[in-house]
Amino acid sequence: MTASIDIEAVLARMVEQLRPALKSDPLMIGIHTGGAWVAERLHRMLGLKEELGTLDISFYRDDFTRVGMNPQVRTSHLPVNVEDRHLILVDDVLHTGRTIRAALNEIFDYGRPAAVMLACLVERGGRELPIEPQVVGEHVKLGKNQHVKLLGPDKLELRIQEGNG
């Protein structure tokens, strides 16, 4: 069974939730790969002036010693100094929270931001760390064998799939 979610509506909801945060002149950062796609859309919809940042958290994963390097590491690109800035960290699916933990570690290796806000397209439960998003596009309840996947980058599409993801 696969089910689809209306991505435009989800993005619109996120934009509404993010608007109040604009007064602190935030810097937006997307996590590779899906998070960067979502961040690109939000960045455009919100009309942010400063260049979008991207993070590849491969170097900060906590399972490196078990699974090794991801062969396709993308370069993290933070165009603006994060020191004392308000950041909006964007990811596609929030699950265990480990990706966000890794992303926060990486961000702090670039500097000390004033605040970090977490925005995710989909929140699916199953947290293993005390990490909660401030902005959520869609909450989904998934069964044991289900997972949610973002397809892109040209046309974003959210799919809930059955299987051992």
Place this chain on the structure above:
Amino acid sequence: MNQGLQFDDAGRLRHLLTIEGLSRQTILEILDTAESFISVGQREIKKIPLLRGKTVVNLFFEFSTRTRTTFEIAAKRLSADVINLNVGASSTAKGETLLDTIRNLEAMHTDLFVVRHGESGASHMIARHVPPHVRIINAGDGRHAHPTQGLLDMFTIRRHKGAFDKLKVVIIGDIMHSRVARSQIHALKTLGVAELRVVAPRTLLPTAVEKLGVIPCTRMEDGLDGADVVMMLRLQRERMQGAHIPSEHEYFNLFGLTPAKLTLAAKDAIVMHPGPMNRGLEIDSAVADGPQSVILPQVTYGIAVRMAVMALIMGGTPASREQGDRSARSRGPSGDATAERDAGAPIAVAGIPSAGRSRFAGPSADAPGRPREAGMRPAASQVLAPDSAPPNPDEAIKGASKGRDRRAGVPASRKHAPAEGKKRR
């Protein structure tokens, strides 16, 4: 199936001993990974936690500044703990064998050894005898290989010149004594450059060097003509014990890279040198410091490339991506599994004396490798390389042979350093 000393059963890179036997895909993967490490060196906190809690020992039996320092920085940027040992001046001087030194450092729970040694094959010998979870990187062994230098040179070429298949590359200088040249040649051939030439006086050009797929030249004009990449080598005076060149002045006149000679190469050619440079001997200062020189960027890239190699062999990469290239790799005369097995070991090609290897070969070294070696070694090379005795044979040989005697009592699992190491991960 045994896929060579450098790989585990799943085809993952375990040790980096030589570029020979690495597939194009593996080399490109290392270069891509290095690309993403470049940014780490440019940021405020130049450290990532990949190798946190790992112990890296830089084991240097020969002097080195650049290589040792960049390995040290690379390991530190990956958050590993690094110990530098200049063994020439330590226990070995008191009579300890090489394998004893290694075993003692193993007992201190070292995870990775970076080894430089004057003997060809030293890193291979160590890799054969360490337990499965310990990794080895060859930082230069005799005249055999210096794989990370070869890789950082490829990284430099790709960054400055782009696709390899359109490039004419020339390597100039003391090809005979250069482990760097051998690593460069293997890498460039694997990556498929359009044309690869080597230039040296006849006395410093190994015979049968064309078997490696290069075009030998004895005149700078022939080698430089239209070249996109000019790779200079250091004249290794310390390894020369015969009359290879009439005089240094003469060498500079004929083979030194001057601005005038460089005009023969392509207008936008880059000039590389692995360092340390002998200014006024193989390269003119005006070229070394000139606009076409990428010699200092090479040093910077060396850190990222060494980080990439360490990260890849310490983490182990998923899946058996090496499989596809297996068959292409067995280019020994026999072309059978034995040749594959040996793909990672030093082979005497084109006048490289392989004394080191045969002396180092422990009981686990496969006999079938040797006939091939003997067959490929041109007799003339012995004449050309009268100094085929390794530069500092005493300590190394003593270490190797003593170690070998004792191997008999060691359990088989340790002898072969098999690939069961995955369990530890």
